[in-house]
Amino acid sequence: MIKIGILGAGRVGEAFLKGLKPLHEEGKIFVAASHRRLERREELGRKYSLKIFSSNDELVQSSDIVVITLKPDQFRSLAESMKRKALFKDKTVISVMAGITLNELYEKGGIERAFRIMPTLGVINQNGLMAMCASSLIQPQDWMDVESILSALGDVVRLEEDKFAAFTALGGSGPAYVALLMESLVDSGVTIGLSRSISKKIVEHLFESLVGLVEIYEHPVHLKEAVMSPNGTTAQGLLYLESTGVKGNIIQAVIKAYQRAREME
Numbered sequence: 001m002i003k004i005g006i007l008g009a010g011r012v013g014e015a016f017l018k019g020l021k022p023l024h025e026e027g028k029i030f031v032a033a034s035h036r037r038l039e040r041r042e043e044l045g046r047k048y049s050l051k052i053f054s055s056n057d058e059l060v061q062s063s064d065i066v067v068i069t070l071k072p073d074q075f076r077s078l079a080e081s082m083k084r085k086a087l088f089k090d091k092t093v094i095s096v097m098a099g100i101t102l103n104e105l106y107e108k109g110g111i112e113r114a115f116r117i118m119p120t121l122g123v124i125n126q127n128g129l130m131a132m133c134a135s136s137l138i139q140p141q142d143w144m145d146v147e148s149i150l151s152a153l154g155d156v157v158r159l160e161e162d163k164f165a166a167f168t169a170l171g172g173s174g175p176a177y178v179a180l181l182m183e184s185l186v187d188s189g190v191t192i193g194l195s196r197s198i199s200k201k202i203v204e205h206l207f208e209s210l211v212g213l214v215e216i217y218e219h220p221v222h223l224k225e226a227v228m229s230p231n232g233t234t235a236q237g238l239l240y241l242e243s244t245g246v247k248g249n250i251i252q253a254v255i256k257a258y259q260r261a262r263e264m265e
């Protein structure tokens with residue numbers, strides 16, 4: 001049975017624990033994690049009934065695949081001592097860390113067999129999208145095993161490593177942009193006199209129905225045209241948005257995130 005260790009049980013690490021738990025319970029894989037704080041270990045143990053180590057070294061030693069869900073700087077400060085102890089020798093690593101390249105995993109952590117993935121936060125409810133690339137030592141069978149494990153958390157796409165910064169800027173950071181749009185729309189409803197609860201209900205409906213509508217109209221532009229009546233309300237709203245350069249601003253925001261993702265590499 002493949003043993004999987006989650007190193008860095010925060011937001012994304014916990015999403016992995018939650019998503020992989022059913023495979024663990026079916027006896028297909030064995031999942032464990034580590035955390036430094038006793039209260040967090042107790043909390044995770046209670047929630048997921050999985051083994052939570054206090055020592056990262058022990059977790060790594062007892063795993064076949066180590067999923068590193070630390071923040072990039074947390075990894076950088078741990079990596080050197082782990083490399084000295086050759087902890088990752090013969091282990092396969094899956095790193096979710098933004099800006100940590102396969103080369104850095106090797107140089108700083110001595111990690112030779114590595115997958116680099118970039119998940120969207122949707123992995124928290126098993127509805128994520130994950131980009132994935134791997135170091136040259138990874139064999140076709142490893143690809144299939146890891147893709148099959150990750151499919152418990154959402155869809156997986158293979159992507160060249162030089163496109164990871166772009167995927168991070170759009171997909172990784174994306175939920176935050178959409179959340180800001182959602183927050184703005186809810187506030188706008190309140191501003192024009194709706195209660196916050198009805199405004200929130202409307203906006204949640206808008207987001208939930210959108211993907212289905214785009215499918216029906218085949219393109220966002222056609223959907224926009226279907227809603228926009230001659231001399232109507234939508235035309236006035238869109239005119240204001242366009243006159244503030246909203247499309248260019250959104251594109252610039254993603255370019256900024258992309259530049260930061262490149263800088264982190």
Ligand SMILES: NC(=O)C1=CN([C@@H]2O[C@H](COP(=O)(O)OP(=O)(O)OC[C@H]3O[C@@H](n4cnc5c(N)ncnc54)[C@H](O)[C@@H]3O)[C@@H](O)[C@H]2O)C=CC1
Nearest residue numbers: 008009010011012069070071072074096097098119121172
């Ligand atoms: N939050 C997001 O939407 C996304 C995050 N990522 C990447 O995922 C990684 C984790 O992000 P989050 O889960 O949001 O961060 P987080 O801060 O929630 O999780 C990091 C966890 O590592 C633990 N930790 C820190 N130092 C440790 C050590 N020495 N030993 C063991 N555990 C230690 C922390 O206590 C914390 O629980 C980052 O590298 C980020 O770039 C990638 C895509 C999306």
Ligand SMILES: O=C(O)[C@@H]1CCC=N1
Nearest residue numbers: 098168171172173174
């Ligand atoms: O903001 C960040 O750096 C990370 C990577 C993508 C989402 N969160």
